Amino acid sequence: MDIFYALRVLQHRGQESAGIAVYNNGIKVIKGMGLAHQALKPDDVKNLKGDRGIGHVRYSTFGSSTIENAQPIVVSTNYGDIALCHNGEIVNADKIMDELKKKGWAFITSTDSEIAVRLLANDIANTGDPVKSLKNLMTMLQGSYSMTLMIDSRVFAIRDPLGIRPLCVGRTKTGYAAASESVVFDTLGGEFLRDVEPGEIVELLPGEVKSIKTGLAKGRAHCMFEWVYIARADSTIEGQLVYEVRRRIGQKLAKEQPVEADVVVPIPDSGRSHAIGYAEVAGIPYSEGLMKNRYVERTFIMPEQAERTTNVMLKLNPLKSVIKDKRVVLVDDSIVRGTTIRQIVQLVRNAGAKEVHVRVGSPPIRAPCYFGIDMKTRDQFAATGRTVEEIGKMITADSLGYISVEGLVEGIGLPAGDLCLGCLTEEYPMAVPGEKVRYQKKLDSFV
Numbered sequence: 001m002d003i004f005y006a007l008r009v010l011q012h013r014g015q016e017s018a019g020i021a022v023y024n025n026g027i028k029v030i031k032g033m034g035l036a037h038q039a040l041k042p043d044d045v046k047n048l049k050g051d052r053g054i055g056h057v058r059y060s061t062f063g064s065s066t067i068e069n070a071q072p073i074v075v076s077t078n079y080g081d082i083a084l085c086h087n088g089e090i091v092n093a094d095k096i097m098d099e100l101k102k103k104g105w106a107f108i109t110s111t112d113s114e115i116a117v118r119l120l121a122n123d124i125a126n127t128g129d130p131v132k133s134l135k136n137l138m139t140m141l142q143g144s145y146s147m148t149l150m151i152d153s154r155v156f157a158i159r160d161p162l163g164i165r166p167l168c169v170g171r172t173k174t175g176y177a178a179a180s181e182s183v184v185f186d187t188l189g190g191e192f193l194r195d196v197e198p199g200e201i202v203e204l205l206p207g208e209v210k211s212i213k214t215g216l217a218k219g220r221a222h223c224m225f226e227w228v229y230i231a232r233a234d235s236t237i238e239g240q241l242v243y244e245v246r247r248r249i250g251q252k253l254a255k256e257q258p259v260e261a262d263v264v265v266p267i268p269d270s271g272r273s274h275a276i277g278y279a280e281v282a283g284i285p286y287s288e289g290l291m292k293n294r295y296v297e298r299t300f301i302m303p304e305q306a307e308r309t310t311n312v313m314l315k316l317n318p319l320k321s322v323i324k325d326k327r328v329v330l331v332d333d334s335i336v337r338g339t340t341i342r343q344i345v346q347l348v349r350n351a352g353a354k355e356v357h358v359r360v361g362s363p364p365i366r367a368p369c370y371f372g373i374d375m376k377t378r379d380q381f382a383a384t385g386r387t388v389e390e391i392g393k394m395i396t397a398d399s400l401g402y403i404s405v406e407g408l409v410e411g412i413g414l415p416a417g418d419l420c421l422g423c424l425t426e427e428y429p430m431a432v433p434g435e436k437v438r439y440q441k442k443l444d445s446f447v
């Protein structure tokens, strides 16, 4: 049941499918499409008996949104069953898959995660040692991966050598666990212990979290978008409470991009903490001005752009008394395609706003993400081929202002060289075909 609740806590990270695998004389798995409580029937969860397991909610970046691609992925081997859950994206997946297919390997799904589980199973057949094989797997995969695995009855978690996606360990009432975000441990009545280190393998044992260093760590490149948008505001990632990061970004944004206005209105929920910080420093009253229908899912996770468009109207309704005849500053976390914010600006104008100014808590997103966020081509970005002024026109705002890269990095509170800023700077922390590798390591290189 703990795993089911953990999936509910992490539901914001993926809404396409959910699944749980437990060990009980072999690995048993249940999975389905949709939100965790829709995908997994209460009786099936109750009947899934075992004292250890792993679970997953899926947001697809590689491979389509189908039940075959839902996780955990389970394979059966001579060594025992192996189950794997993966957050991230393997950049050399196509290459590995082509090579393996040439050798006669066959694949059932279109996911990079299946490649990982098959490589691992094959390697364990040679080494007979799960830890050795996990290390070998980590030398074969390039890209971002925070994974939880069961290898027969043993439970592991691994994080890629740059620590791109988050992963942490903590205590629950019944033992130790690993999760993408610390909020799981708050909610399950447990205790957050620490982040898993880049390139680290941890084995979750009944009385201990055993750390296995691989020597593969290559520095750090934590995804900035976790703090800006993906993670819950009440999670702490790499020592930085997401809420505080967003608030600090909002405060810096108010200094960098001031505007005369009557009210600061957040775009719920993603822009709320940024807006609080903005209002604090700007000295402009903060007010909720857009009511959200909480039963409509996060818009970005809908895989199709058309679904995303209609969802905005279902999701938000303006509070006319807050907005009418006012100069409104709308604060959001980021603009990717610009479709959402454009509709919201119009919604606010139709509710009688005198002026609508947009302020954004991340710099313009202008390059694809290859490491786990579904932003794949430059042509979709509002910032591609447009100046900030032109983007402002496109979204029909009276003015538009973004935080600088420098302001964002300072808001996150970690050194620039410890972050992946590829979608902002077009310089990536590892080689991606057709893209530049990052050289800048210091904050002053952004100035």
Ligand code: AMP
Binding pocket: 229, 270, 299, 300, 332, 333, 334, 335, 336, 337, 338, 339, 340, 341, 373, 374, 375
């Ligand atoms: P957009 O309408 O594309 O500008 O995006 C609206 C909101 O969804 C913003 O708050 C973005 O941070 C978020 N968003 C858009 N696309 C994605 C994506 N592919 N993955 C994660 N978040 C996204």
